Amino acid sequence: MEQWRNSIKSLSAELYALLRDYLLEQIVTSEDGFDIKDSELGEMASACTTLEAALSLVVDHRYFQVNEKNEVYARDLVKAALKRQHADGALGQPFYILPNQPETKDIAEVGASADALYYLYRYANAKEAKDVLLGTARFLLAMKHPLVPGVYYKRPDAKEHDVLNGDVYAGASLMRTYQVTGDKVYHELALEVAKHIMNRFGVHTSGWWPYAEKFDGSISVGNSLSYQATIVAFGHDILAGLEDKALQNEFAYVLDCGMEKILECIEKDLPLKEVEPVWWASTWNRCPEVLLALVKERHLDKARKYALIQLEELISGAVKDGISYFTPPKKAEADEKRTPVSTTFRKATTLSGIISYALMDLEERG
Numbered sequence: 370m371e372q373w374r375n376s377i378k379s380l381s382a383e384l385y386a387l388l389r390d391y392l393l394e395q396i397v398t399s400e401d402g403f404d405i406k407d408s409e410l411g412e413m414a415s416a417c418t419t420l421e422a423a424l425s426l427v428v429d430h431r432y433f434q435v436n437e438k439n440e441v442y443a444r445d446l447v448k449a450a451l452k453r454q455h456a457d458g459a460l461g462q463p464f465y466i467l468p469n470q471p472e473t474k475d476i477a478e479v480g481a482s483a484d485a486l487y488y489l490y491r492y493a494n495a496k497e498a499k500d501v502l503l504g505t506a507r508f509l510l511a512m513k514h515p516l517v518p519g520v521y522y523k524r525p526d527a528k529e530h531d532v533l534n535g536d537v538y539a540g541a542s543l544m545r546t547y548q549v550t551g552d553k554v555y556h557e558l559a560l561e562v563a564k565h566i567m568n569r570f571g572v573h574t575s576g577w578w579p580y581a582e583k584f585d586g587s588i589s590v591g592n593s594l595s596y597q598a599t600i601v602a603f604g605h606d607i608l609a610g611l612e613d614k615a616l617q618n619e620f621a622y623v624l625d626c627g628m629e630k631i632l633e634c635i636e637k638d639l640p641l642k643e644v645e646p647v648w649w650a651s652t653w654n655r656c657p658e659v660l661l662a663l664v665k666e667r668h669l670d671k672a673r674k675y676a677l678i679q680l681e682e683l684i685s686g687a688v689k690d691g692i693s694y695f696t697p698p699k700k701a702e703a704d705e706k707r708t709p710v711s712t713t714f715r716k717a718t719t720l721s722g723i724i725s726y727a728l729m730d731l732e733e734r735g
Contacts (some may be wrong), residue, residue, distance in 0.1 A: 372730055373673050377664065380680045381724050385429045387687050388721050395593055395714060402445035405508040409712035412419050416450040416460040418715050420485040421468050421579075421722025423447055427493045428725040440493050447486075447495040454501055458508030462666065465703075467712045474522050476512060479505040480538020480603055481719075484726045492729075502546045506555060510733070513558075517584070519565025530589040532581045533569060533597040541606035548610055558626040559607050563620045568602065570623050574628035580646060594634050594644040594655045599629045601660040609734070628666040635675055649710055654679050657723035664727040683720065692717065 395405050395414070399429055405422050407414040414422065423446035428440035455461055460470030462477055483502070490498035514520035514531075522528050523535030540562030547555035566578070573579055573588055580590035604624050611617040634644050635653055644653075653659045660683075663676035687694045695716040703710055 370667070370675075371663060373667070373677070377680065377731065378728065380677070380684055381728060382433050383516050383684050384687065384721065384724060385433050387684075387691075388425070388717055389429060389434065391717065392425060392617065392721070396442055398577070399445075399449065401448060402529070403442050404449045405446055407712055407714045409709060410463055410715065412463070413449070414714060414718070415463050415472075415478065416453040416501075417449045417482040417720050419446050419453070419721075420482040420489070421725070422718045423493075423495070424485040424488055424729075425718065425721040425727045427489065428728055432491070432728060443493050444495045444497075445491060445526075447489055447497045451497045451501050451504075454504050455508075457502035457511060458506070460501075460505065463708060464712075464715070465707045467707055470689055474508075474525055474534045476521055476538045479542050480535075481722075482571075483538075483542035483603075484729070485546040485722060486608065487548060488725070488729045490549055494577075499549050501587065502542070502549055505542055506546045509543060509558075512539070515551070517565070519561040519563075520733065521562075530581045530583050532590075533566065533578045534580070534596045534603075537566060537600045537603050537607070540566075541603040544610040546605045552616075556610060560582055560613070560616070563604075563607050563611065563616065566600065567620060567623045570627065572616040576626060576633075580628065588701065592644070593646055593650065594631055594653055595650050595658060597627055598653075598656065598659040598662040600624075601631070602655075602658050602665055605730075607666040625669070628662060628669060628672060631662065632669070632671045632675065636671075654682050657720045661723045661727055665730060680724075695720070 396403050397406055405414050405419055407418065423443040426439040426443045430436050441617045453461065455474065459474040460482060462475045462478050463472050466473060486498040486502050489495040509521060512522045514522065519536060520531050521536050521539040523532040530555035540559040543555045547559065567583065570578055574592060577592040578597055579588045580593045580596050583589045599623050607618060607622065608620050611620065641650065641652055660676060660679050663672045664680065666672040692713060695717055696713045697709065
């Protein structure tokens with residue numbers, strides 16, 4: 370295991386060396402210090418992407434190239450994200466919206482940045498990270514299903530079905546809020562998510578969670594490898610904070626089973642259309658959430674094997690193509706009138722952020 374951990378860190382160092390200058394070039398001065406831009410959006414980066422960039426800078430300084438200024442940048446970026454946070458606590462999504470349309474409010478932005486907020490608060494003295502988490506918790510409480518424990522509407526305008534990865538994003542953020550504040554209310558809410566996710570596992574197809582279910586229990590959107598990986602990866606945030614050891618063991622077993630199905634699909638090298646029901650999905654080896662799930666499930670031999678394979682492939686592609694490797698491919702289904710589904714900066718920062726989460730998890734859990 371030690372050799373594997375060292376290999377992950379060594380490969381990660383190569384990626385940070387590739388992205389370091391690019392990330393620093395996106396930092397701009399603001400009225401209150403520093404901020405970070407996304408030129409393809411034509412504005413400052415989204416709050417979630419800003420927070421992932423902030424942690425990436427801290428992790429680079431912590432592990433690879435000492436630069437005290439990185440922590441200054443990071444703390445200012447947390448303050449910038451707090452300013453971008455909506456009044457109701459949502460972290461806005463400026464992607465794939467029409468001109469003059471308000472930012473989308475999606476739980477994914479909250480869940481995907483919860484690790485960054487937790488680590489920035491704990492290891493970089495970014496005090497405002499706690500304020501952002503408390504704001505997102507307020508938003509999540511407003512998105513909670515009134516009757517079904519553990520269910521959160523992924524978007525305010527999508528109350529017709531239960532998006533299971535959205536529930537886990539909510540649970541992960543609530544557990545991180547508990548770990549920062551010590552308020553047991555957030556632990557109990559995250560615990561409800563764990564129970565709900567366990568109850569829905571394998572209901573329709575052995576070894577799978579569907580992407581989304583209708584509230585009559587039928588499938589709304591089918592099985593997805595990348596979103597199953599999202600459940601496993603961020604399910605571990607809930608798992609790490611659970612105080613009931615019996616429940617923790619039960620949830621760990623279910624997450625392992627979910628990972629086994631992902632590994633089975635990877636080994637069979639199944640076509641994208643067989644494992645992804647949504648048009649915006651990418652292959653497993655280009656999906657950062659798959660990498661995070663593999664690292665979180667490192668007690669499994671095959672998870673360690675494919676984590677190294679995926680990371681090696683990602684770095685090989687980035688070395689060959691440079692930053693253009695992260696430029697999102699054009700999708701025929703995308704509406705050209707809308708803002709991009711993603712951007713080069715978003716893709717690059719998501720990967721560096723996910724790897725930051727993985728490295729910090731290795732530090733905390735060994």
